[in-house]
Amino acid sequence: MIEKxxxxxxxxxxxxxxxxxxxxxxxxxxxxxxxxxxxxxxxQIKVALGFMIVSNIYSTVGFFFHERIWDKIKWGKIxxxxxxxxxx
Numbered sequence: 324m325i326e327k328x329x330x331x332x333x334x335x336x337x338x339x340x341x342x343x344x345x346x347x348x349x350x351x352x353x354x355x356x357x358x359x360x361x362x363x364x365x366x367q368i369k370v371a372l373g374f375m376i377v378s379n380i381y382s383t384v385g386f387f388f389h390e391r392i393w394d395k396i397k398w399g400k401i402x403x404x405x406x407x408x409x410x411x
Contacts, residue, residue, distance in 0.1 A: 336394065350379055357374065
C-alpha cells in the first residue's frame with residue numbers, strides 16, 4: 324500500500340557493502356543502548372562493557388545473516404524495471 328505513495332523507493336537486490344554498512348550502523352546504536360541500559364541497572368561499568376561486547380558479537384553475526392537471507396526472499400519486494408529514457 325505505501326509503495327503507491329512512494330514509487331520506485333525499493334530496490335530489487337542489496338549489495339554486500341550495503342548490508343555490511345547497515346549492520347555496522349545498527350550495531351553502533353545497539354552498543355550504546357546496551358551499555359546505557361546495563362549500566363543504569365547495575366551501576367557497574369565492567370559489567371555493562373562485558374555484556375555489551377559479548378552480546379553484540381553474536382547478535383551482529385546473526386543480524387548480518389538474517390539480512391542476507393531476507394534479501395534473497397522475493398516475497399514482498401517490488402522489482403522495478405529499468406527504463407531507457409534516451410529514446411524519446
